[in-house]
Amino acid sequence: MSIQTIGVIGAGQMGNGIAHVFAQAGFQVLMQDISEAFTQKGLATIDKNLQRGVDKGKMSAEEKTAVLGRVKLTTRLEDLADCDLVIEAATEKWEVKKLIFETLDAACKPGTILASNTSSISITKLAAVTKRPEAFIGMHFMNPVPVMQLIEVIRGLATSEATFEAVMELSRKLGKTPIPCNDFPGFVSNRVLMPMINEAIYALYEGVASVESIDGIMKLGMNHPMGPLALADFIGLDSCLFILNVLREGLGDPKYRPCPLLIKYVDAGWLGKKSGRGFYDYAKA
Ligand SMILES: CC(=O)CC(=O)SCCNC(=O)CCNC(=O)[C@H](O)C(C)(C)COP(=O)(O)OP(=O)(O)OC[C@H]1O[C@@H](n2cnc3c(N)ncnc32)[C@H](O)[C@@H]1OP(=O)(O)O
Numbered sequence: 001m002s003i004q005t006i007g008v009i010g011a012g013q014m015g016n017g018i019a020h021v022f023a024q025a026g027f028q029v030l031m032q033d034i035s036e037a038f039t040q041k042g043l044a045t046i047d048k049n050l051q052r053g054v055d056k057g058k059m060s061a062e063e064k065t066a067v068l069g070r071v072k073l074t075t076r077l078e079d080l081a082d083c084d085l086v087i088e089a090a091t092e093k094w095e096v097k098k099l100i101f102e103t104l105d106a107a108c109k110p111g112t113i114l115a116s117n118t119s120s121i122s123i124t125k126l127a128a129v130t131k132r133p134e135a136f137i138g139m140h141f142m143n144p145v146p147v148m149q150l151i152e153v154i155r156g157l158a159t160s161e162a163t164f165e166a167v168m169e170l171s172r173k174l175g176k177t178p179i180p181c182n183d184f185p186g187f188v189s190n191r192v193l194m195p196m197i198n199e200a201i202y203a204l205y206e207g208v209a210s211v212e213s214i215d216g217i218m219k220l221g222m223n224h225p226m227g228p229l230a231l232a233d234f235i236g237l238d239s240c241l242f243i244l245n246v247l248r249e250g251l252g253d254p255k256y257r258p259c260p261l262l263i264k265y266v267d268a269g270w271l272g273k274k275s276g277r278g279f280y281d282y283a284k285a
């Protein structure tokens with residue numbers, strides 16, 4: 001299966017990162033979002049992140065222009081009909097993703113592989129809204145996409161061996177390391193990460209230590225690149241809450257219950273870095 005053209009749905013923090021790494025690896029990319037303002041903003045972020053490489057002498061200005069030239073923009077899902085693989089990185093909402101995959105399934109050519117970058121929604125359930133569950137797979141990139149080595153490759157119940165092998169090979173062509181896992185709530189990454197983040201929020205809620213102390217202890221003590229509260233802000237507190245609810249409902253175990261402080265922050269619109277306020281105040285930064 002030869003994959004050359006890639007569709008990316010969503011030009012947000014994950015979508016533009018995914019478009020970036022595919023274009024940098026030489027693929028033609030068509031990035032879609034619901035408005036032109038979002039696709040333009042996504043492209044501007046790719047430009048800014050590529051410039052980091054130019055500034056450090058890791059990439060020439062000509063190479064950067066060539067990479068950017070491989071990213072085309074659209075607001076119409078139907079324009080992705082001829083892509084060999086479409087990867088969805090839209091908002092983490094079942095109804096949003098369901099509609100996207102129903103539309104893509106009807107529009108795309110028979111051989112197109114459909115992939116989701118979802119953090120926690122069941123790949124098997126998403127695949128079932130299409131008539132091609134064998135060509136459906138989870139391709140879970142980590143944030144920030146251009147920097148992180150892992151792609152968690154999630155097989156749905158019906159994912160074929162051919163689809164799985166094609167996506168493993170494609171991930172290696174990006175210079176990433178794909179690691180497979182099966183489709184259960186939170187997969188491996190978020191099943192292990194989110195309870196740690198939630199426990200850090202409980203530690204804050206119960207007055208065990210300050211934000212700075214909790215993050216400092218985990219950074220220096222465990223050699224983590226970021227403390228769990230800074231990481232939660234980076235991922236998005238709404239995303240963390242959504243994933244914890246998926247874990248609690250999907251695994252039926254109250255140990256995954258989200259901390260009331262996390263719920264309160266999300267209710268307040270304190271969503272972390274993207275909203276300017278979370279456990280840290282980014283307006284001050
Ligand atoms: C929720 C989910 O479903 C799954 C998830 O994604 S969970 C989240 C997983 N991600 C993590 O755990 C990230 C943890 N944090 C880190 O690894 C690091 O703090 C970090 C990579 C984000 C930043 O690292 P840092 O050393 O503090 O900062 P910085 O020096 O600015 O960046 C390191 C390098 O990455 C580059 N970089 C950082 N962000 C970048 C971006 N968005 N795009 C491109 N390059 C980027 C920098 O240019 C720098 O490059 P060089 O090594 O070539 O100099």
Ligand SMILES: NC(=O)C1=CN([C@@H]2O[C@H](COP(=O)(O)OP(=O)(O)OC[C@H]3O[C@@H](n4cnc5c(N)ncnc54)[C@H](OP(=O)(O)O)[C@@H]3O)[C@@H](O)[C@H]2O)C=CC1
Nearest residue numbers: 010011012013014015033034089090091092118119143235
């Ligand atoms: N944040 C993280 O650390 C990680 C997130 N993920 C997953 O990646 C996906 C995207 O997350 P993230 O990038 O953080 O979210 P963002 O909110 O940054 O980006 C989502 C983008 O999708 C757009 N969008 C919403 N509805 C549609 C639609 N119907 N069609 C096309 N685009 C749409 C949004 O537009 P608008 O702003 O108008 O809603 C936004 O631009 C989620 O499934 C998330 O769980 C995976 C790994 C890590």
